[in-house]
Amino acid sequence: MTTEPILTARGLVKRYGRVTALNSADFDLYPGEILAVIGDNGAGKSSLIKAISGAVTPDDGEILLEGKPVQFKSPMEARAAGIETVYQNLALSPALSIADNMFLGREIRKPGILGSWFRMLDRAAMEKRAREKLTELGLMTIQNIGQAVETLSGGQRQGVAVARAAAFGSRVVIMDEPTAALGVKESRRVLELILDVKRRGLPIVLISHNMPHVFEVADRIHIHRLGRRLTVINPKEYSMSDAVAFMTGAKAPPEAAAIAA
Amino acid sequence: MRFSVLKTSVFGAAVAALASFAAPASAADVGACLITKTDTNPFFVKMKEGATAKAKELGVTLKTYAGKIDGDTESQVAAIESCIADGAKGILITASDTKGIVPTIKKARDAGILVIALDTPLEPADAADATFATDNLLAGKLIGQWAAATLGDKAKDAKVAFLDLTPSQPTVDVLRDQGFMIGFGIDPKDANKIGDEDDPRIVGHDITNGNEEGGRKAMENLLQKDPSINVVHTINEPAAAGAYEALKAVGMEKNVLIVSVDGGCPGVKNVEGGVIGATSQQYPLLMASLGVEAIKKFADSGEKPKPTEGKSFVDTGVALVTDKPASGVESIDVKTGLAKCWG
Amino acid sequence: MTDASADARRPQEFEKVLTGADTAVADFDTHTRSTLEKIQHFLHSNPAAVPLIVLVASVLVFGLIIGGKFFSAFSMTLILQQVAITGVIGAAQTLVILTAGIDLSVGAIMVLSSVVMGQFAFRYGLPPSIAILCGFAVGALCGWINGALVAYMKLPPFIVTLGMWQIVLASNFLYSANETIRAQDIETQAPILQFFGNNFRMGNAVFTYGVVAMVLLVAILWYVLNHTAWGRHVYAIGDDPDAAELSGVRVTRMLLSVYVLSGLICALGGWLLIGRIGSVSPTAGQFANIESITAVVIGGISLFGGRGSILGMLFGALIVGVFSLGLRLIGTDPQWTYLLIGVLIISAVAIDQWIRKVAG
Numbered sequence: 001m002t003t004e005p006i007l008t009a010r011g012l013v014k015r016y017g018r019v020t021a022l023n024s025a026d027f028d029l030y031p032g033e034i035l036a037v038i039g040d041n042g043a044g045k046s047s048l049i050k051a052i053s054g055a056v057t058p059d060d061g062e063i064l065l066e067g068k069p070v071q072f073k074s075p076m077e078a079r080a081a082g083i084e085t086v087y088q089n090l091a092l093s094p095a096l097s098i099a100d101n102m103f104l105g106r107e108i109r110k111p112g113i114l115g116s117w118f119r120m121l122d123r124a125a126m127e128k129r130a131r132e133k134l135t136e137l138g139l140m141t142i143q144n145i146g147q148a149v150e151t152l153s154g155g156q157r158q159g160v161a162v163a164r165a166a167a168f169g170s171r172v173v174i175m176d177e178p179t180a181a182l183g184v185k186e187s188r189r190v191l192e193l194i195l196d197v198k199r200r201g202l203p204i205v206l207i208s209h210n211m212p213h214v215f216e217v218a219d220r221i222h223i224h225r226l227g228r229r230l231t232v233i234n235p236k237e238y239s240m241s242d243a244v245a246f247m248t249g250a251k252a253p254p255e256a257a258a259i260a261a
Numbered sequence: 262m263r264f265s266v267l268k269t270s271v272f273g274a275a276v277a278a279l280a281s282f283a284a285p286a287s288a289a290d291v292g293a294c295l296i297t298k299t300d301t302n303p304f305f306v307k308m309k310e311g312a313t314a315k316a317k318e319l320g321v322t323l324k325t326y327a328g329k330i331d332g333d334t335e336s337q338v339a340a341i342e343s344c345i346a347d348g349a350k351g352i353l354i355t356a357s358d359t360k361g362i363v364p365t366i367k368k369a370r371d372a373g374i375l376v377i378a379l380d381t382p383l384e385p386a387d388a389a390d391a392t393f394a395t396d397n398l399l400a401g402k403l404i405g406q407w408a409a410a411t412l413g414d415k416a417k418d419a420k421v422a423f424l425d426l427t428p429s430q431p432t433v434d435v436l437r438d439q440g441f442m443i444g445f446g447i448d449p450k451d452a453n454k455i456g457d458e459d460d461p462r463i464v465g466h467d468i469t470n471g472n473e474e475g476g477r478k479a480m481e482n483l484l485q486k487d488p489s490i491n492v493v494h495t496i497n498e499p500a501a502a503g504a505y506e507a508l509k510a511v512g513m514e515k516n517v518l519i520v521s522v523d524g525g526c527p528g529v530k531n532v533e534g535g536v537i538g539a540t541s542q543q544y545p546l547l548m549a550s551l552g553v554e555a556i557k558k559f560a561d562s563g564e565k566p567k568p569t570e571g572k573s574f575v576d577t578g579v580a581l582v583t584d585k586p587a588s589g590v591e592s593i594d595v596k597t598g599l600a601k602c603w604g
Numbered sequence: 605m606t607d608a609s610a611d612a613r614r615p616q617e618f619e620k621v622l623t624g625a626d627t628a629v630a631d632f633d634t635h636t637r638s639t640l641e642k643i644q645h646f647l648h649s650n651p652a653a654v655p656l657i658v659l660v661a662s663v664l665v666f667g668l669i670i671g672g673k674f675f676s677a678f679s680m681t682l683i684l685q686q687v688a689i690t691g692v693i694g695a696a697q698t699l700v701i702l703t704a705g706i707d708l709s710v711g712a713i714m715v716l717s718s719v720v721m722g723q724f725a726f727r728y729g730l731p732p733s734i735a736i737l738c739g740f741a742v743g744a745l746c747g748w749i750n751g752a753l754v755a756y757m758k759l760p761p762f763i764v765t766l767g768m769w770q771i772v773l774a775s776n777f778l779y780s781a782n783e784t785i786r787a788q789d790i791e792t793q794a795p796i797l798q799f800f801g802n803n804f805r806m807g808n809a810v811f812t813y814g815v816v817a818m819v820l821l822v823a824i825l826w827y828v829l830n831h832t833a834w835g836r837h838v839y840a841i842g843d844d845p846d847a848a849e850l851s852g853v854r855v856t857r858m859l860l861s862v863y864v865l866s867g868l869i870c871a872l873g874g875w876l877l878i879g880r881i882g883s884v885s886p887t888a889g890q891f892a893n894i895e896s897i898t899a900v901v902i903g904g905i906s907l908f909g910g911r912g913s914i915l916g917m918l919f920g921a922l923i924v925g926v927f928s929l930g931l932r933l934i935g936t937d938p939q940w941t942y943l944l945i946g947v948l949i950i951s952a953v954a955i956d957q958w959i960r961k962v963a964g
Contacts, residue, residue, distance in 0.1 A: 472885065604783070
């Protein structure tokens with residue numbers, strides 16, 4: 001691949017007491033791709049994701065966004081830089097409406113005095129944009145945008161969280177186990193959503209345990225093992241059982257493929 | 262880091278507090294305890310003042326205890342136990358729970374300690390060796406008589422509101438309320454019960470919790486029931502002050518006679534200012550100093566105090582304070598009252 | 605690995621049947637609801653409806669039983685006067701409870717603030733308006749301590765405010781020496797302290813400035829909670845603080861601001877209290893914390909946070925006011941008021957639980 005990676009990490013180290021969660025880990029994400037990150041439990045993939053989404057600050061190593069070094073002290077800083085994360089627990093407020101949730105922490109205020117002095121929210125504008133986003137992603141069967149999120153099904157909630165990330169993620173969208181809590185039908189819908197987001201040109205980092213899902217949507221698969229990147233494989237060239245074998249250490253990875261892009 | 266200052270100062274304050282608790286008491290022959298309901302009410306503050314002064318004069322070592330709030334019996338029980346362990350000769354107590362405290366009092370008396378109930382009689386009253394208190398029935402009678410005498414002929418058409426203490430009708434509440442009726446000329450029926458009367462002059466009874474807020478609310482409620490009220494009996498002076506605010510809000514403060522019981526300084530000043538017509542003053546300082554004297558006497562000679570002639574307790578006196586004396590009712594003027602007031 | 609790559613771009617074998625399945629995953633609410641479910645949904649989206657219905661019903665019932673003495677402009681505005689302080693303190697309590705906290709120190713902060721306002725003017729001779737500002741400063745400081753302990757040291761609000769309740773109340777008694785400042789002295793020397801006791805009449809209706817202040821405060825907070833980002837963040841924090849944090853709400857800062865605002869509102873309550881009772885009394889307001897929590901709970905605001913409307917709190921306070929005046933006019937033993945309020949509290953929480961099942 002000739003293009004430069006959009007998000008790069010080199011030599012990330014994170015220790016929790018005597019446990020080393022990240023042991024000089026590397027990471028590369030290219031524009032427009034879906035990169036799946038897989039790894040056994042405790043391999044350090046969630047620490048890796050937390051480091052690039054700003055939820056933890058690595059002890060050592062560097063992160064480059066479009067070639068420029070960045071240091072995120074909080075998820076908010078990562079968001080400001082255009083990296084949006086869909087958390088496994090979705091980070092939605094159940095009692096708030098769909099629109100309120102999508103704009104939580106970055107509300108739009110009314111223009112003029114109402115907004116600057118009375119700090120009044122521009123509900124109409126937020127609902128309009130929320131509706132647009134949901135429509136773009138084919139989710140507009142949700143009719144009432146003012147409805148509380150807790151009245152939605154699991155898949156619909158996932159849809160709202162993805163729509164929020166897609167609406168604001170200008171550079172990267174990270175999705176942590178988006179299908180873990182869903183049924184068969186809803187999982188399928190969410191996978192289509194992920195492909196929709198990709199079609200709109202946003203690169204996606206997908207963390208998942210579900211091999212069939214990973215192999216279905218990913219362009220490349222980053223295999224994490226023992227706190228570092230073991231290898232990156234092309235799902236067209238390897239089977240699921242190969243991936244599992246690499247991941248668990250049952251089989252050595254092909255050296256040449258380690259930097260394949 | 263950011264809160265280390267806060268932590269340090271909290272810790273420092275705690276150490277200082279502990280240090281002050283730990284100040285050793287010098288040993289003396291006669292030890293006495295004063296246990297009050299709270300140590301915030303000016304009435305008990307005055308009591309403590311009287312006891313402390315008298316104890317110093319007589320060379321008695323006085324330790325004082327108090328509940329955290331009115332009704333806090335646990336703290337009072339613990340205080341009595343401390344006094345027993347301390348080898349005190351006598352205990353002065355204003356009990357929060359006049360029935361519930363009795364078994365603990367018995368333990369103290371069994372240990373040879375003289376127990377004197379101050380202000381509030383125990384139930385039964387003879388659970389203590391003696392009771393030093395205000396004659397609350399008399400206190401009520403005095404203000405009742407004064408109100409009747411002040412109204413003159415109009416007393417028979419009066420509309421009277423009763424602002425009482427709490428729904429549980431504690432003794433002091435009943436005595437003052439029923440005493441007022443007797444003094445005013447209302448048949449109290451059962452003098453141990455509030456609310457069984459049928460005199461049409463009674464507009465109603467409501468509770469105030471003995472504070473301004475409760476006094477105002479109770480007055481408002483009773484005014485709704487009958488706006489022609491012209492006499493108000495109040496359990497104490499804060500309740501009277503609250504009632505006055507309610508009357509003032511509807512422009513009736515000039516036409517209504519408010520009477521009260523206590524004799525605290527703000528209350529007596531309110532008599533001076535015309536808010537309260539008359540109040541029956543009681544003497545907590547005297548109660549406590551007489552109590553300390555009795556303990557000293559008991560320690561020296563083993564003699565226990567005897568009740569006032571014709572009464573079941575030692576009457577520490579009550580006086581009607583008003584600047585508008587009524588014929589046939591003995592009273593002292595505000596100036597005299599202010600000199601003797603507490604709080 | 606050709607077999608794998610061939611399959612990779614297609615739905616999994618077992619999912620093929622889905623093409624025939626209902627594709628309307630994101631549809632909802634299309635099934636017909638029973639009347640009961642409709643009511644449940646209505647109440648879910650209008651949390652202040654239940655207390656409003658109870659309020660209207662209780663006014664009607666007492667009006668029918670008692671008649672004109674109760675059902676008059678004067679009586680109705682009297683109830684407003686009697687609940688004004690509970691309404692103000694309840695507003696402070698609402699903010700804290702919406703963040704899934706609880707504030708047991710509200711009444712104590714109110715009393716300490718009123719004592720500071722009075723004593724600073726009378727003991728130190730400060731101009732009364734400056735003394736009032738000092739009272740507000742003390743209220744804000746108490747709130748700040750609560751907020752700092754809850755937000756930064758992550759201590760449970762119940763414990764923090766239980767401790768602060770004692771500390772503030774003790775400071776109040778130590779500082780004031782339980783000295784009451786009489787209404788007449790305030791009237792002549794610092795009438796601004798009694799500002800909220802002034803009133804105006806419209807026919808038989810009497811409105812004290814305190815009532816106006818309470819209604820305005822609730823209206824402003826309603827606006828803030830529903831139409832500003834700050835307000836939505838209060839709800840989000842009470843709902844799920846972790847989710848709020850991840851969505852970009854600055855949770856610690858928000859919590860601190862909520863407690864400080866609550867302290868300031870309590871100080872306002874202290875000022876109203878002086879207007880109401882005329883004097884500055886260190887023993888006033890002993891039960892304001894319980895009364896405010898009662899108003900909040902009857903008002904349908906969830907103690908678990910994130911749900912309910914501040915208007916519900918106002919209705920809750922008014923319900924208590926209607927019951928106590930109504931029952932007094934009927935002439936029942938005051939204990940009946942407490943008993944019925946107890947029943948209301950438990951019913952309110954039961955209804956809250958039922959409404960929340962909408963989400964399940």
